[in-house]
Amino acid sequence: MKNLPGLENVQTFLALAQDLNFRRTAERLHLDQSALSRRIQKLEQGLGFRLLDRTTREVSLTQAGQRFYQDNAEVMRSYDEAIRAARSVAEGKSGLLRVAYMAFAATELMPSAMLRFRQAHPHIEVRLEYIRTQGQKIALANGDVDIGYMIGPFDHPDFHALQLSSEPLYVVTPRSHPLLLRPKIVPADLAGQPVILGNMREWEEYRWRLNDLFSAEGIALDVALEASNTLALNGLVAAGLGITIYPESLIGFLGRNVEVRQVMHPSFRSRTVLVWKRSNRSPQVQAFVQVAKQIGLQAS
Amino acid sequence: MKNLPGLENVQTFLALAQDLNFRRTAERLHLDQSALSRRIQKLEQGLGFRLLDRTTREVSLTQAGQRFYQDNAEVMRSYDEAIRAARSVAEGKSGLLRVAYMAFAATELMPSAMLRFRQAHPHIEVRLEYIRTQGQKIALANGDVDIGYMIGPFDHPDFHALQLSSEPLYVVTPRSHPLLLRPKIVPADLAGQPVILGNMREWEEYRWRLNDLFSAEGIALDVALEASNTLALNGLVAAGLGITIYPESLIGFLGRNVEVRQVMHPSFRSRTVLVWKRSNRSPQVQAFVQVAKQIGLQAS
DNA sequence: CGGCACTGATGCACAACATGCATCAATAAA
DNA sequence: TTTATTGATGCATGTTGTGCATCAGTGCCG
Structure with a gap:
């Protein structure tokens, strides 16, 4: 120059x-x-x-x-x-905040945080992006997004991770199914049941979590079928080809031709964590964390 | 601030x-x-x-x-x-130059300087204004114009004055007039001749100059009539009501019903000077002076 | 795991620089 | 002429920026 x-x-x-x-x-x-x-x-x-x-x-x-x-x-x-x-x-009164979210945060956690955030910081431009948990980790590391809602737990020295919610899991069955007769469903009741899950590409982290949960209880997960989208999954369950496991935040989006029951077990829950780079100290992120934390706490 | x-x-x-x-x-x-x-x-x-x-x-x-x-x-x-x-x-490569001029400079001196100046400094905006000599002195002092063509001589410590030309004066007579018979006209020949001049308001400085010239020769100026515009002046002379004195630069604008003869006398000339404030050292002025000087020298 | 190379930050001495004071020359007003 | 006010300038002084040397932190490579 x-x-x-x-x-x-x-x-x-x-x-x-x-x-x-x-x-x-x-x-x-x-x-x-x-x-x-x-x-x-x-x-x-x-x-x-x-x-x-x-x-x-x-x-x-x-x-x-x-x-x-x-x-x-x-x-x-x-x-x-x-x-x-x-x-x-x-001062965080304006600027850009790029937020990534995955399906479980898309129904409640993210939208309500977003609402509050826009009220509190109307001058901050927010860019939302749907990215699954694994993709978020890369995007965060690259600096492509500032903060992400992902499936927890997540632990890494370069990142802050704040658990926002821990929602119960539900078993999804056809309208008449032997499991429905039980007053209370525990993980052990699912042993031997044919299970239908989303394929790895779509469900990725969630499937790893389910595997962890079941194997921790000593129960083998019998994956009878894989579906590539939610509608198909719903249909297959309704048709009696098996059951599936859904987090609470998504059961409202199931059809009327299936039944849901909470799986009663303290660790059978899906945790949603908010993750951001430690090195990213931008006030927009700080401000968003503040808001998301409050929303998360009242939701969990 | x-x-x-x-x-x-x-x-x-x-x-x-x-x-x-x-x-x-x-x-x-x-x-x-x-x-x-x-x-x-x-x-x-x-x-x-x-x-x-x-x-x-x-x-x-x-x-x-x-x-x-x-x-x-x-x-x-x-x-x-x-x-x-x-x-x-x-550096004078752009900017504004305000030039004032009076009638004697309007026909040759100013226009040809202007042409050269525009070629040499096309980025300088020029604003031309017709102002008679007395008015120019005020305008220059006020800073309303940067430079002026006026009737000389002019001498004042606050101003630079550069003589550009010294043009002969001509006597203007009807087509047949006793003076025309003389092989050579000198100031003394004009003694006793009825003279028609522009009024003071229009001719101002020029009339003072003529008065000076004649009185320096010991000749009384017999002002028979005053005209308020050039056409009337021309007409009155042609009608035989008297003669008048014109500078060389304006005789081309007289009608065919009058005759002109140069007044042969070293001091019977009209000087045109370029005047600008000493304190105004703007490069536009310097540049214009350079050009005007060359034009003036070849014209005088 | 232990050097190694490279990062930006910091303590310190010194030199460069801007500042304030006093004063000057020029000029307008009284 | 006197007086007051203008901007410029010489000089001593204090502030400030700079370079050198060095530090602590971190990725890289064997």
Whole structure:
């Protein structure tokens, strides 16, 4: 970048150009008259042309000085505006926040947090993106998103992870199914039942979580079928081909041709965590965490 | 005007923001790394918010820093442009020049100077104004015009006056007139001749000059009539009511019903001078003087 | 796991620089 | 002429920015 001469003294010149009197201006700037005189000299020397014609009795702007004054008054206004804008970003009063979310957060957690957040910080632009848990980890690491709702638990030294909710899991069955007769369903009741799940590509992290839960109870998961979308899954269950396991947040989206019962077990729950990079200390993220935390706590 | 913090160091920040590496940037700026580090610290402190996130391994812009960078890159471009514009005015490559002229310069001197000037300095805006000699003195003193063609001589410590031409005077007579029979007309021949002149309001300085010339020769000027416009003057002379005295530059505009003869006398001439304020050192004026001088010299 | 290279931050001494004071020359007003 | 006010300037001083040396933190490589 080319060196721009005299930048430091432009403000001084502008002040002087306003009342065209060294002593008065110097006083206004809490400066000695001589210092002001030298600043202007230095500015002119740096620029290579005169800005002011001075006699001992009166000071006037040269034509170049007039032009320089008008243009730079505008430049300084722009600079002031730039500071204002940057500060507003720094204080989190504006700026951009990129939020990723996965299916379980899409129905309640994320939307209600979003609502509150927009009310509290209307000047922050929010960009929402649906990304599954694994993808979020990459996106966060790359800096493509600022914060993500993912399936927990998540633990990594580079990231903050805040658990927002822990929702019960439900077994989804056809309308008449032997399990429905039981007063209370526990994990052990599901042993040997044919289970229909979304395929790995779609359900990924959730399936790993289910596997963990069942194997922790010593129960083998009998995956009878895989479905590639929710409608098909619902249909297959309704047709009696097996059961499936759904988190609470999604059961409202099942059809009327299936029944749901909560799986009563303290660890049979799906945890949703809010994750962001430790190195990302942007105030937008801080502000969003504040809001999401409150929403999460009342939901869990 | 509000104080704008950190202006001095914005350029430094912009340079740093470009490659996000203190050592490399410092080297590029011929600075020690520590000095750069402190400049940025000072800038941030002045602004009150961080512009860069620094770990020992990598430097990145905060969101506020990004915004600050983008905005101020533009601001610095504007400043650069402001310098360029002011310099171009200072060097006389652009700007405004206000030129006043009186009738004798309107036919040849001013137009041909104007032509040359426009070719040499096409970026300088010229504003032309017809003002008679006396009015020009006031306009120049007020700064309403930069330079004027007036009837000379003119001498005043506050002004530069450059004589551009010295044109012979002509006596204007009806087509048949006793004077025309003489092989050569001298001022003494005009003694006792009834003379028709423009009125004081229109001819002002020129009439004073004629009075001077005649009285210097000991000849009384017999003003028989006054005319308020050139056509009337021409008509009155043609009708035989008297003669009049015209400068060379205007005789081409007389009708065919009059005759002209040069008045042969070294001091019977009309001088046109170019006048401008000594305090006005604007390059536009200098440039115009250069051109007008050349035109004037070849014309005189 | 242990050097190694490279990062930005910091303590310190020094030099450069801007500042304030006193004063000057020029000029307008009284 | 006197007086007051203008901007410029010489000089001593205090502030400030700079460079050098060094530190602590971190990724890389064997």
